[in-house]
Amino acid sequence: MVRMESxxxxxxxxxxxxxxxxxxxxxxxxxxxxxxxxxxxxxxxxITGLLRPHGGKVCVDGEEIQGMREAQLDAFRAERFGFVFQxxxxxxxxxxxxxxxxxxxxxxxxxxxxxxxxxxEMLERVGxxxxxxxxxxxxxxxxxxxVAIARALVNRPKLIVADEPTGSLDPKTSDAVMDLLLExxxxxxxxxxxxxxxxxxxERVPERFDCVGLVQESQS
Amino acid sequence: MTLWHIAWNYLWNxxxxxxxxxxxxxxxxxLITAVLTLREETRKRFEEEGQAIDLVVGKGNxxxxxxxxxxxxxxxxxxxxxxxxxxxxxxxxxxxxxxxTLGDMAFRFRIVGCTRDLMTFDWEDPRYHPYQLLEGRxxxxxxxxxxxxxxxxxxxxxxxxxxxxxxxVVEHTGTPYTVVGILQTSGxxxxxxxxxDLESTWLSHKHGAEEGDAEGEGEAEGEAEHAHAHDxxxxxxxxxxxxxxxxxxxxxxxxxxxxxxxxxxPVEEIRKLYDQLLNVAKTILLAIGYLVVVISSISIxxxxxxxxxxxxxxxxxxxxxxxxxxxxFGSVLIExxxxxxxxxxxxxxxxxxxxxxxxxxxVRQIGFAVPPMAWTPDIxxxxxxxxxxxxxxxxxxxxxxxxxxxxxxxAEL
Numbered sequence: 001m002v003r004m005e006s007x008x009x010x011x012x013x014x015x016x017x018x019x020x021x022x023x024x025x026x027x028x029x030x031x032x033x034x035x036x037x038x039x040x041x042x043x044x045x046x047i048t049g050l051l052r053p054h055g056g057k058v059c060v061d062g063e064e065i066q067g068m069r070e071a072q073l074d075a076f077r078a079e080r081f082g083f084v085f086q087x088x089x090x091x092x093x094x095x096x097x098x099x100x101x102x103x104x105x106x107x108x109x110x111x112x113x114x115x116x117x118x119x120x121e122m123l124e125r126v127g128x129x130x131x132x133x134x135x136x137x138x139x140x141x142x143x144x145x146x147v148a149i150a151r152a153l154v155n156r157p158k159l160i161v162a163d164e165p166t167g168s169l170d171p172k173t174s175d176a177v178m179d180l181l182l183e184x185x186x187x188x189x190x191x192x193x194x195x196x197x198x199x200x201x202x203e204r205v206p207e208r209f210d211c212v213g214l215v216q217e218s219q220s
Numbered sequence: 221m222t223l224w225h226i227a228w229n230y231l232w233n234x235x236x237x238x239x240x241x242x243x244x245x246x247x248x249x250x251l252i253t254a255v256l257t258l259r260e261e262t263r264k265r266f267e268e269e270g271q272a273i274d275l276v277v278g279k280g281n282x283x284x285x286x287x288x289x290x291x292x293x294x295x296x297x298x299x300x301x302x303x304x305x306x307x308x309x310x311x312x313x314x315x316x317x318x319x320x321t322l323g324d325m326a327f328r329f330r331i332v333g334c335t336r337d338l339m340t341f342d343w344e345d346p347r348y349h350p351y352q353l354l355e356g357r358x359x360x361x362x363x364x365x366x367x368x369x370x371x372x373x374x375x376x377x378x379x380x381x382x383x384x385x386x387x388x389v390v391e392h393t394g395t396p397y398t399v400v401g402i403l404q405t406s407g408x409x410x411x412x413x414x415x416x417d418l419e420s421t422w423l424s425h426k427h428g429a430e431e432g433d434a435e436g437e438g439e440a441e442g443e444a445e446h447a448h449a450h451d452x453x454x455x456x457x458x459x460x461x462x463x464x465x466x467x468x469x470x471x472x473x474x475x476x477x478x479x480x481x482x483x484x485x486p487v488e489e490i491r492k493l494y495d496q497l498l499n500v501a502k503t504i505l506l507a508i509g510y511l512v513v514v515i516s517s518i519s520i521x522x523x524x525x526x527x528x529x530x531x532x533x534x535x536x537x538x539x540x541x542x543x544x545x546x547x548x549f550g551s552v553l554i555e556x557x558x559x560x561x562x563x564x565x566x567x568x569x570x571x572x573x574x575x576x577x578x579x580x581x582x583v584r585q586i587g588f589a590v591p592p593m594a595w596t597p598d599i600x601x602x603x604x605x606x607x608x609x610x611x612x613x614x615x616x617x618x619x620x621x622x623x624x625x626x627x628x629x630x631a632e633l
Contacts, residue, residue, distance in 0.1 A: 048540075050540070050626050070545070071544055074539070074542055074543070074544045074545075075542065075544075077540070077542055078541060078542020079542070083537075083540050083541070085537075089533065089537045091534050091537065091538075092233060092534075093229040093230050093232065093233035094229060098221065098229075101221055102221065102226075102538070102541060103541055105221045105226075105541075106538060106541045106542035106543040106544075106547070107541065107542045108542070115221070151541075
């Protein structure tokens with residue numbers, strides 16, 4: 001599903017990201033693990049096309065993304081990826097239902113007539129059917145992250161990228177969210193790339209990729 | 221869920237700031253609308269009123285002649301002999317000639333000496349019924365008066381009420397008038413008129429002048445003209461209705477050649493007044509209105525710009541969810557559109573309230589009311605300009621959103 005070969009990206013004067021080889025097979029669940037600043041998030045941004053590599057190849061779902069035009073990449077990202085962030089990143093002016101629907105609004109891969117029913121279905125699946133009309137500021141952090149998971153999965157993407165999804169949660173909620181995320185990805189046969197600096201979280205994911213050493217001093 | 225819906229939700233999410241920005245736009249729009257409405261509608265009403273009469277024939281300042289004879293606004297012009305009227309009514313191009321005398325007041329309303337013909341004339345315009353009776357009858361003999369609706373309302377006079385006219389500070393107490401008719405409200409200057417026959421005004425002046433002579437006084441305003449009234453019949457002006465308005469200028473030339481009097485086309489005088497004098501006032505007020513709109517546009521710009529800075533995170537999320545740069549640009553521009561549109565809408569309503577309030581004043585002062593919710597080409601142009609300014613104000617914040625860097629903005633979360 002994801003393959004990186006000899007990927008290089010200059011991050012600043014004398015600092016660069018280098019990844020010789022990385023492969024995450026379709027349907028796999030992998031934790032990109034390492035301490036803060038080791039290059040986990042940079043790697044995720046390169047995989048999702050939010051950052052462009054200065055060298056090498058990034059291949060997602062069989063397509064090389066480093067050469068795509070921006071509009072092409074926007075559409076590709078909307079269609080193939082689902083995002084889960086550390087701080088949930090729900091949009092405050094919208095209800096839980098609308099936040100989930102927004103995932104489909106921009107992706108344009110689901111017929112308009114199905115937006116509502118599919119969003120309701122996802123909210124029910126994450127246990128929040130009773131909170132569809134609630135705005136994010138009236139929900140607990142655990143509920144917000146579950147809405148974010150519903151939004152990430154509603155388009156039935158090929159790949160879920162989760163950047164520190166439990167970073168803002170207490171241990172109990174964190175466990176519940178991890179269980180839900182792993183279960184839903186397994187059910188939908190979606191590849192999961194999860195970035196975390198917590199070893200205990202990384203250990204819950206079947207496969208792990210150690211990111212230590214990805215950020216290095218450049219030779220020039 | 222469309223971009224319009226998304227933009228609306230963001231505006232709703234910061235209600236207070238949005239409401240204040242809309243309010244500032246609406247102030248400018250209201251000022252512009254009120255100026256344009258009042259200017260255009262009063263001009264239209266003045267012209268409609270002026271159209272009924274093709275010519276005013278009299279002496280003195282032409283604008284004063286029109287304002288006093290038709291709109292009952294200014295001081296009367298110097299008199300002309302009654303014979304001018306007698307000559308005019310015999311002209312073959314004239315379908316109606318109506319002598320009037322002005323000079324006296326009842327309370328603060330102008331007493332108009334006229335003939336019954338003026339009140340019963342068929343004006344051939346179904347919309348123009350300025351002398352229709354609400355109650356009573358038209359005058360039949362001297363010192364009977366028909367009063368306008370505003371006069372009746374303000375003074376409380378009813379049928380049978382007696383009152384005296386006054387010339388300046390001199391009251392003609394010896395010749396009281398009796399109200400025999402009250403006119404329907406016509407939205408014309410007639411609402412503020414007190415109509416009586418010519419004979420009444422001549423008799424009251426003669427009586428007043430004799431009293432003045434007896435007391436050795438007589439230096440009040442217009443006494444020179446009064447002296448004439450002792451000996452010959454005089455009138456202030458003749459209102460002339462021609463068979464066709466197209467004859468106005470040709471007939472004017474004839475009057476200039478053959479009469480010792482000046483002909484004036486009322487509509488032309490009013491146009492001149494508006495073009496020369498009131499245009500300056502209109503331009504100044506419009507400039508103020510547009511200045512307010514420009515300031516409002518700057519507040520739209522600042523409001524949206526600050527909101528974009530605060531919403532960098534949301535924009536980055538939308539981009540991560542697949543929104544294109546164009547969609548982000550569009551959604552911000554739509555916010556500017558909503559604010560400007562609502563500003564225009566509320567400004568239009570505000571101006572309607574202002575105009576409705578001003579109508580009370582206008583009716584009392586000049587007898588006209590203007591429609592508070594008028595549409596003129598000038599207003600449409602002004603609203604288009606305001607909308608354009610609002611959209612221009614939205615471009616910079618929209619551009620700022622357009623060129624946001626998702627990876628950096630997401631990293632800052």
